[in-house]
Amino acid sequence: MRTELAPSLLATPEGRRADEILRACVHCGFCNATCPTYQQLGDELDGPRGRIYLIKGLLEYPDEPESVRIARTHLDRCLTCRACETTCPSGVRYAELLEIGRMRVEDGTHRGLGARLLRRLLTFVLPRRRLFRVLAGLGRSFRWMLPGVLTSHLPAGVNTRWPVPVARQRRVALLQGCVQDALTPQVNAQLASLLDRKGIEAVRVEDESCCGALALHLADQDRAQETMTRNVVALAAMVPDVEAILSTASGCGVTVKEYDRHLAGHERAGEAKVVAEATRDVAEYLREFQFDKRTDVDRVAFQPPCSLQHGQAITGVVEDILRGAGYELVAVADAHLCCGSAGTYSLLHSGMARTLRSEKLRRLTAARPHVIATANVGCQTHLGAGTNVPVMHWIELLR
Ligand code: SF4
Ligand code: SF4
Numbered sequence: 122m123r124t125e126l127a128p129s130l131l132a133t134p135e136g137r138r139a140d141e142i143l144r145a146c147v148h149c150g151f152c153n154a155t156c157p158t159y160q161q162l163g164d165e166l167d168g169p170r171g172r173i174y175l176i177k178g179l180l181e182y183p184d185e186p187e188s189v190r191i192a193r194t195h196l197d198r199c200l201t202c203r204a205c206e207t208t209c210p211s212g213v214r215y216a217e218l219l220e221i222g223r224m225r226v227e228d229g230t231h232r233g234l235g236a237r238l239l240r241r242l243l244t245f246v247l248p249r250r251r252l253f254r255v256l257a258g259l260g261r262s263f264r265w266m267l268p269g270v271l272t273s274h275l276p277a278g279v280n281t282r283w284p285v286p287v288a289r290q291r292r293v294a295l296l297q298g299c300v301q302d303a304l305t306p307q308v309n310a311q312l313a314s315l316l317d318r319k320g321i322e323a324v325r326v327e328d329e330s331c332c333g334a335l336a337l338h339l340a341d342q343d344r345a346q347e348t349m350t351r352n353v354v355a356l357a358a359m360v361p362d363v364e365a366i367l368s369t370a371s372g373c374g375v376t377v378k379e380y381d382r383h384l385a386g387h388e389r390a391g392e393a394k395v396v397a398e399a400t401r402d403v404a405e406y407l408r409e410f411q412f413d414k415r416t417d418v419d420r421v422a423f424q425p426p427c428s429l430q431h432g433q434a435i436t437g438v439v440e441d442i443l444r445g446a447g448y449e450l451v452a453v454a455d456a457h458l459c460c461g462s463a464g465t466y467s468l469l470h471s472g473m474a475r476t477l478r479s480e481k482l483r484r485l486t487a488a489r490p491h492v493i494a495t496a497n498v499g500c501q502t503h504l505g506a507g508t509n510v511p512v513m514h515w516i517e518l519l520r
Pocket of ligand 2: 155156157158159167168169172198199200201202203204205206215
């Protein structure tokens with residue numbers, strides 16, 4: 122694609138990077154075939170190729186408020202699922218370009234008061250682990266007073282006890298995550314037990330901060346960098362003492378794995394690279410072990426989160442581990458499509474999120490599984506709110 126970005130923009134690292142990404146796109150449109158919003162809305166501007174053109178326009182003609190407003194509408198509707206990256210034959214780094222485009226949109230337009238307050242509230246509450254845990258607890262107690270879009274993310278009480286710590290030679294750090302720690306704390310508790318049985322000590326990261334994904338998705342670059350930096354400091358200190366930093370939430374994992382890119386040029390860039398290289402999705406770490414079934418169900422439908430299959434390019438690993446434990450994995454059509462959760466997307470675009478969830482659940486339940494398994498807290502709670510079939514993290518199925 123030919124580009125004509127302003128020289129002032131090309132003088133910045135983000136401008137040069139955007140130019141490089143734009144030039145890699147040959148506007149073939151293959152990516153539209155796997156884009157969930159393009160499939161639903163049928164509008165070129167709600168597909169990756171159209172959004173790439175919109176971002177190009179934003180960067181070439183930054184002073185046209187009407188085009189910035191139009192771009193905002195279509196970039197907001199993007200799930201950041203990255204299915205388009207998996208499909209693209211030219212290796213276009215769409216998500217990176219989208220981050221740059223969204224920042225330009227936030228600089229160039231004013232959102233209404235209600236939208237601004239909601240976005241502020243989300244970036245304030247969700248990354249604060251203790252505050253969110255208290256609010257989630259209150260939400261469970263007073264769920265009858267809350268709107269359905271919120272209560273659907275609040276599952277009932279669960280077992281969250283970790284095994285009694287025993288010092289081991291093999292140790293891993295376990296990312297707790299802010300949302301996961303409040304909504305599905307049983308997942309990490311179960312992983313800590315699994316590791317304990319394999320002779321591996323799971324260590325909590327005491328000063329862990331939000332991974333920064335939520336602020337990043339809402340184009341709040343300053344807040345994202347601030348929380349990432351705090352996390353880098355906490356995690357880098359642990360790296361010498363552990364084999365790996367493990368994440369059971371693929372949405373957090375994909376962000377931490379890209380800290381070197383997010384903090385490039387930052388004073389903590391070196392530590393960010395160390396942390397990024399030490400981080401693994403739990404499936405990558407556990408693939409060398411054999412597990413048994415923990416439940417009496419047989420048929421499992423696995424939903425690979427976008428952050429796992431597209432963001433981290435991990436495919437088939439969870440399925441192999443579950444099969445190895447004795448589960449039957451049922452076939453699921455169009456597994457590449459997003460379920461509609463997508464971070465804060467299900468709260469900000471609830472209509473589209475519900476439509477995508479219905480379609481995803483139709484495919485997931487077509488072969489009548491006993492349970493749906495997934496690998497990210499957002500997908501787990503979002504899908505769980507739309508079906509009577511139990512939705513669990515796949516770690517919960519093993520012992
Ligand atoms: S598939 Fe890749 S090269 Fe083709 S239009 Fe989409 S982003 Fe551009
Ligand atoms: S990230 Fe997902 S929703 Fe956004 S353009 Fe790519 S495929 Fe479409």
